[in-house]
């Protein structure tokens with residue numbers, strides 16, 4: 001059977017056919033569609049987890065019980081999951097356990113561009129790296145077999161280009177059901193000294209056996225063209241190399257950790273000059289050089305360590321042109337959507353000279369409208385903690401801003417810690433009832449999920465349980481109460497919280513739109529300084545363009561009553 005699939009869809013299909021019982025993860029571009037796609041198969045128990053760490057721990061319980069499990073996340077999510085990941089290498093698995101991680105070279109939608117292959121080295125587990133959707137499908141299926149055969153969790157490393165590019169996939173279309181028996185084995189699964197000594201030695205042994213078996217597994221391949229030059233490559237870089245140098249001998253590495261040096265040495269002997277083309281860090285290059293293979297790559301200045309590669313850059317590099325960095329995201333023209341429920345609160349905050357710890361989510365786009373509104377954005381859950389640290393250090397009030405999904409992901413321990421530290425902060429939780437940055441996935445605070453019958457957890461209840469005494473929920477388009485709520489919070493000593501409640505503008509049903517009566521407008525600029533990107537200055541007048549979703553926020557700031565709303569129903573009438 002054949003189908004045009006993205007890499008993420010191919011991973012989902014491969015996992016489905018491999019008989020995966022549970023698929024879980026936390027939304028994160030570019031990996032989100034893996035779980036969304038696999039959730040369409042009724043045989044698979046697919047559900048989002050609260051964060052990547054709990055996702056991997058949950059999946060490891062499934063694996064331990066004898067069934068296969070897939071976990072999917074973006075690269076920064078793997079940092080959150082790194083504790084169970086590294087320890088799972090020691091315990092090993094029962095049912096196959098595969099962690100699909102998608103990196104974002106160029107940082108198109110991420111806070112960094114780390115190279116997740118390095119986790120293979122840190123955890124000492126195999127890392128497979130497909131170079132297109134066909135391989136994403138095949139590698140995923142094989143990863144479950146490899147996991148069970150060598151008693152190891154497997155990291156499947158994708159990058160943005162692999163995750164989001166569609167190509168033809170030939171697939172079997174049949175699902176295998178795989179169950180293994182569970183037998184309690186504390187000496188294998190309880191990590192406590194002195195068991196750990198044996199588990200550590202066992203890991204080395206399992207990895208060494210795996211390393212020796214790499215050629216027979218068949219995921220690496222040599223394409224010998226008899227050329228003087230030879231190129232070692234992996235992942236998406238393989239496609240760029242083939243496009244740029246169709247007549248050059250290529251060694252494609254599908255298992256990027258560990259390396260089987262013998263087969264690479266054999267390939268290197270067939271060429272006079274050996275190059276390495278890989279995206280992100282010099283991961284493979286460093287391992288080859290450490291084992292005495294002379295190869296030219298990033299350390300020789302051939303290619304950059306930063307940014308996405310492409311065929312053009314590779315061609316330039318091989319022509320001797322210095323490439324300082326690859327393709328990087330430089331577009332700062334993304335703004336909060338018109339009608340975004342965060343516009344009101346940020347338009348109020350941006351005039352305050354107070355430390356504001358921001359967090360990960362689309363509300364960070366507010367900095368493109370109000371450049372000084374957020375002092376920091378570090379990682380999931382950090383805004384509250386950084387505000388707490390700042391307040392303790394400076395002896396003054398600070399604000400921590402966090403979204404609803406991020407609050408459940410890792411904001412709760414931050415609240416507990418701020419309470420314990422006796423910080424003096426106002427917590428602002430932006431509750432738009434979804435995980436909006438990644439396309440609108442449900443979470444435990446929405447009462448919805450990929451599976452039915454969810455119970456909604458109220459943010460207020462959690463805050464009260466954490467010991468926060470003053471908690472207020474305020475409508476996102478109620479400017480007066482937002483102003484008062486912030487003021488009250490800043491005057492309250494200790495920790496207080498306000499929850500700004502408003503449905504994400506992307507998912508909200510539009511009920512009308514606003515327009516400006518030019519003859520009533522006195523050009524005061526109040527509407528423009530609100531920060532909604534649907535309001536524009538057009539020569540000597542102000543206009544509202546057709547991106548307006550009729551939220552009504554601008555009506556509240558226009559003292560001239562020059563802004564009117566037309567309801568869609570009234571248009572049809």
Ligand code: SF4
Pocket residue numbers: 338339340513514532533534535544547548549550551552553554555
């Ligand atoms: S009503 Fe005003 S603030 Fe709301 S989306 Fe339209 S222009 Fe923007």
Ligand code: SF4
Pocket residue numbers: 516520521522523524525526527528542557558559560561562563
């Ligand atoms: S707030 Fe009202 S009066 Fe002021 S510029 Fe906008 S439309 Fe004109």
